[in-house]
Amino acid sequence: MNATRMTCLVVGVNSSIGRAIFNFFKAEGHKVIGTARSRSPDDVDVYEVNFENDSQVKELIDKSEELDAVIFCTGFLPGKALVEYSDSDLDQVFQANVMAPMRLLIRLADKLNANSSVLFIGSIAGSAGSFDEAYAASKSALIGLTKSLAKKSKNGIRYNCISPALIDGTSMHKTFSPEVIAQHIKQTPTGTLIKLSDFVRVCYDLCQPHWGQLNGQIIDINGGRYV
Numbered sequence: 001m002n003a004t005r006m007t008c009l010v011v012g013v014n015s016s017i018g019r020a021i022f023n024f025f026k027a028e029g030h031k032v033i034g035t036a037r038s039r040s041p042d043d044v045d046v047y048e049v050n051f052e053n054d055s056q057v058k059e060l061i062d063k064s065e066e067l068d069a070v071i072f073c074t075g076f077l078p079g080k081a082l083v084e085y086s087d088s089d090l091d092q093v094f095q096a097n098v099m100a101p102m103r104l105l106i107r108l109a110d111k112l113n114a115n116s117s118v119l120f121i122g123s124i125a126g127s128a129g130s131f132d133e134a135y136a137a138s139k140s141a142l143i144g145l146t147k148s149l150a151k152k153s154k155n156g157i158r159y160n161c162i163s164p165a166l167i168d169g170t171s172m173h174k175t176f177s178p179e180v181i182a183q184h185i186k187q188t189p190t191g192t193l194i195k196l197s198d199f200v201r202v203c204y205d206l207c208q209p210h211w212g213q214l215n216g217q218i219i220d221i222n223g224g225r226y227v
Contacts, residue, residue, distance in 0.1 A: 005029060005030055005031065006025070006030045006031070006068040006069055006207065007030070007031040007032075007033075007065050007066065007067055007068050007069075007113075008025050008030055008031070008032045008033075008067065008068060008069040008070070008071065008207070009032075009033050009034070009035075009064060009067050009069070009070045009071070009108075010022040010025070010032060010033070010034040010035070010071050010073060011034070011035050011070065011071065011072045011073060011074055011100070011101070011104060012034075012035065012036070012072065012073035012074035012075065013034035013035060013036045013039075013043075013046050013073070014036045014037055014038065015073050015074070015075060015171070016169070016170045016171040016172075016196065017073050017121060017167070017170060017196070017199070017200075018034065018071075018073030018074075020196055020197070020199075020200045021071055021073065021200050021203055021204070022034045022046075024200045024201070024204055025069075025204065026045075028204070031065070032045060033045045033046070033047065033063075033064065034046040034047070035047055035048075035049040035060060036048060036049070037049070037050060047059070047060050047063065051095070051099070051100040051103055051104060052095065057103070057104065057107060058107075061107050061108065061111065064108070064111050065111075066111055066112075066113045067108070067111050067112055067113060067116055068113050068115075068116050068117070068207070069116060069117045069118075069119070069207040070105075070108065070112070070116070070117075070118045070119070071118075071119045071121070071203060071207070072100075072101045072104075072118075072119070072120045072121060073121050074096050074097065074100050074101065075096060075097055075121065075123075076092055076093050076095075076096035076097060076135075077093075077132060077135050077172065078092075078093065078132060078134070078135065079131075079132055079135075080132060081131065081132070081133065082132075082133040082134055085134055089134070090134055093134050093135055093138050094134075094138050094141075096138075097135070097138035097139060097141070097142070098138050098141045098142065098145070101120065101142070101145070102145065105118070105149075112155075112157050114155040114156050114157070115155070115156035115157065115158075115209065115212060116156075116157050116158075117157075117158055117160070117206065117207040117211070118149070118157065118158070118159045118160075119160055119161070119162060119203060119206060119207065120142045120145070120146055120159075120160070120161040120162070121161075121162060121164075121203075122139050122142045122143065122146075122161040122162065122163035122164075122218065123135075123136075123139040123163055123164065124163055124164065124165040124220070124222050124225065124226050125139050126138075126139030126140040126141075126142060126143055126163055127140070127143070127163060127218070127220065127226055128225075128226040139163070142161050143161060143163075143218055145159075146159050146160060146161040146216060146217075146218065147216045147218075149216075150215045150216025150217075151216065153215060153216075156212065158211075158212070158214060158215035158216075159215065159216060160206060160214055160215065160216070160217050160218075160219060161217070161218050161219070162202065162203060162206065162218075162219045162221060163218055163219065163220050163221065163222075164194060164199060164221040164222065165184065165188065165193070165194075165221070165222035165223065165225050165226070166181070166184045166193055167193065167194055167195070167196050167199050168193040168194065168195045168196065169195055169196030169197070170196055173193075181193075187225055188222065188223040188224065188225045189223055189224035189225065190223035190224060191223075192223065193223070194221055194223070199221065202219075202221065206219070
């Protein structure tokens with residue numbers, strides 16, 4: 001990996017986490033491209049990609065340079081119990097949270113540089129469970145995917161998953177009532193939530209060469225709420 005200037009693909013720039021990571025890498029002087037389901041005309045280096053559309057995926061792959069880092073920020077959280085799900089809801093959750101990353105990884109295989117970093121954004125729900133059982137199951141799948149890919153990694157490519165609890169400053173955080181946020185904080189031993197700006201810095205650091213031996217790991221960022 002180029003220690004001075006990386007080429008990074010951020011998948012899911014529409015999300016608050018994805019946008020923050022995209023902007024941070026760019027501000028640090030790296031080459032960054034991103035994907036989004038929809039984009040504005042002035043959104044530079046962001047490609048509109050529906051991962052169920054093979055021609056759009058192929059166009060992204062054709063335009064991509066060799067990559068030093070890929071960060072998957074796609075996610076969909078309906079926030080309801082399994083008995084409230086329709087079949088289409090289930091398809092949407094697993095498509096966004098699991099299928100899209102796997103489909104793209106298959107096609108990106110030849111674009112990953114030696115010693116590159118692939119980072120999945122998971123969730124505490126994947127390990128600790130959630131009110132939304134389908135969402136938790138989809139995030140659990142990322143854990144199995146991460147560990148399985150790491151065992152077969154070649155050329156120093158490493159696969160890791162960072163699993164946060166609620167992040168202060170995200171779009172999800174902004175939808176919660178003060179009472180719900182207070183409950184999250186109460187259940188967190190450190191008595192605080194990680195800020196989006198700090199979470200982005202952790203993601204950035206994990207893509208650096210000095211983490212070259214970190215492979216197949218689930219990094220829990222939750223203040224001790226799940227250990």
